[in-house]
Amino acid sequence: MRKLALSDEILLRIEKPARYIGNEVNSVNKDADKVDVRFCMCFPDVYEIGMSHLGLQILYDMFNRREDVWCERVFSPWTDMDKEMRSEGIPLFALESQDPVRDFDFLGITLQFEMCYTNILQILDLSGIPLSAHERTEKDPFVIGGGPCAYNPEPLADFFDLFYIGEGETVYDQLFDAYKSWKASGGSRESFLEMAAEIEGIYVPSFYDVNYKEDGTIASFLPNNPHAKEKIRRQVASDMGETTYPLKPTVPFIKATQDRAVLEIQRGCIRGCRFCQAGMVYRPARPRDIEMLKETARAMLKNTGHEEITLSSLSSSDYNELKEIVSFLIEEFKGQGVNISLPSLRIDAFSLDVMSKVQDVRKSSLTFAPEAGSQRMRDVINKGLTESEIIDGAGQAFEGGWTKVKLYFMLGLPTETREDMEGIAVLSDKVARRYYEIPKEQRNGKCQITASSSFFVPKPFSPLQWATMFSAEEYVAKANIVQEAMRNQLNRKSLRYNWHTAELTVLEGTFARGDRRMGAVLLEAYRLGCIFDSWDEYFRYDLWMQAFENTGTDAAFYNLRPRTRDEIFPWDFIDCGVTRDFLWREWENAMQGKVTPNCREKCSGCGAMTYKGGVCYEG
CATH class of the missing domain: 3.30.750.210 (Transcription Regulator spoIIAA)
Structure with missing residues (x-):
């Protein structure tokens, strides 16, 4: 393996060089010649966000407890470092050893959010690993994905060799043992994938064929390899007492998002x-x-x-x-x-x-998540929270000295009416009103109620996976209804309102319930320059729309049409x-x-x- 060394010149030209140098407190270093499996754990976003993720810390600790495995870390290089690496011809490298990611046995990518998908292609591209799984050879690492978005892996199927469905504490040891056996046998790349497919919870997308009906929905989803299972059963740690937990989490050199x-x-x-x-x-x-x-x-x-x-x-x-x-x-x-x-x-x-x-009560704010403005809507989503419970909780907080409250809501839920939307403003006003019911001499100045709404995205394996979404323009119109209702409230000077980016919601929806055909859109968007899509300053909706057009893909098919009970979903396997x-x-x-x-x-x-x-x- 070729060791990489970042020159001082490069480190001085980029923002936050500590993102790339490794050697943090409690990071793990081993002798690469004394381990059988090298695993590079990737969080496809900037270092500060990835180092805040508990799942990464748990698996990093668990894997490194094995003497025969060395798990290292890699994150998406920020745009300045991305530019330097491309211009200088530096392949992406792991933090601990600084070895090229391409030289590892596995590249494991955690899938936490759909709008990080272009960063996955950035990781593969900078590593020199072929983007398409079918183009990889025995010289390339096996690319494995896991995490919540793996519950619908199909939009990413072309780019991954395998997926781990479920909680990581269960069958990774079996996978590593199978890899060691395969490596000793000198078998083909496909033969390892066949061994992996025999393990519960492991999904190898190349071992399945998808056929579509004339209306674009799925006609069949069937294995094409005798080692592949018809159903992939998610893995769950039934006894939490038997799972490991990191007693020495790695401590970043720079402030993480969750420090x-x-x-x-x-x-x-x-x-x-x-x-x-x-x-x-x-x-x-x-x-x-x-x-x-x-x-x-x-x-x-x-x-x-x-x-x-x-x-x-x-x-x-x-x-x-x-x-x-x-x-x-x-x-x-x-x-x-x-x-x-x-x-x-x-x-x-x-x-x-x-x-x-x-x-510090004077400085902090309390957060409530009513999710919906009306009781009818909260019953629809089974929130299990009444208006009196919300108001009483806020009242107790105000009497305890708090003056700042954040309220989180969703817009675009199924069956939503104008009254439900305006209910967000009405409920926010009622919370503010509860504050001003406290005797004036007991108040601590004015109260501040900040209401925020995201736009609902139906997710696989939730009861609302059958729901229809809306266009970006319709989402903004809904937010404007709430904004106008806020202006009409008695305590409007104490109320603030903001909402999520509607265009981002539309894209998240296409990938959340997308099928394999979305892979072409993703690849085209990356080629057009899309990256760090979850960051407002880099999100380019126009380029995404161009990618849909260039690939002949209709976003409305994934978001705006109704779904029947018996429709085959991409994740039904x-x-x-x-x-x-x-x-x-x-x-x-x-x-x-x-x-x-x-x-x-x-x-x-x-x-x-x-x-x-x-x-x-x-x-």
Whole structure:
């Protein structure tokens, strides 16, 4: 392997050279000659975002615990470094060894957000790895994808050798052992893919053929190789006590987006929000042992020097031992300047009491996620949150000294009416009104209510995967309705409103539910210059529209047409644990505005409990 060395001249010409030099605290270095498998873990976005991702830290730690595996990291070079590498002929390299990515056995890419897909092509391009999987030879690494977007891998099928469907703690050891056996045998590239396809949870896209009907929908999706399974079953860690957790997370040299230790208190969610893919594919809910969390928190803070720790889960308030772990952290690190971050909380008296102890109330803001402005709409999406609960929570926060509240909503949900949209402004005003009901002498100046709305994108394996989207112009019109309603509220001077980029939502929707034909659009967009699409300053909607036109692809086909119950979706070959019948039942409940109890109240028969290795959350 050829070692790379970035010259001081190049490092002085780029922004934040620490993104590329490696050797951070707790990074892992090994002797490349003494390992059998070299794995390069890639997060296809800038370093500061990738280093904030817990999944990357977990797999990096888990892989490197094996003496025969060396896992290194790579991130998307920022545009200045991209330019330098192309002009100087420098291939993309891993941080730890500075070896070229092309020389590794595996390039593993985490798929967190559809609008990072062009960055995946940047990674392959800069590495000198053929973009199309069928063009790769035995000299190239195997490119494997995983993460939430892998639940519909089809838009990326042309560019990946294989995908890992599910949670990473389960079958990677089998994959590495299979690779070692294959490498010793001297077999062909295809023979390893056949070995990999025999492993539960591994999907090899080249082993499947897709046929389409005249109307563009899928007619069939069938294996073309005897080693390929008809159904790929997502992998789930049924016992969280048997999984590893990084006690020595790598500490970036520069400030990461989430610059703190992260303690995952549970995985999965009991709530069943119908728009939420994660709440479905990570079922059943699995809490971590409280004593394990205490020891892990001690070790992480000691080994990293972080001054903040985040309790991470999809719904932290549903963790039974939340009060105990928070009380432990407050007491254990009293006087040490350690802050405790509590995202994903339902704001109640306990949560507010805790946050008043760990936050500077005068400076911080509280976040609520009503998701919809009207109770009717919240019932449609099964949010399980009433207006009185929202107002009462805000009132308790105001009485506790907070004056800043952020409210998160979605626009473009199915069955949405003008009244539902205007309800965002009405609810925001009611929250502000609750503040001004406090006696004047007890207030801390004026309140600030910031309402933000994203535009709903239907995701695979969520009950709303059958929903129709809207055009960019229609999304903006919806936001303008809310904006106008904000101006008409009594407390309008205390209200602020902003919304997500509509054009970005349109593209996200095409890839979220896209099929293999979207790969041509992606490749054309990259060739036209699209990169870092999730960054406003680099997003070029005009180039994307040109890519659709050049490839003869209609974005409306993926976003604007209705879908029937029996349509074959591009992701239907995946068994995610939750049954399609359950998802359709929940879709019908949404259309009728019927609320489904959460898993702790009543089992709804989603299928996750009976799934192999699945366990019901008992608490």
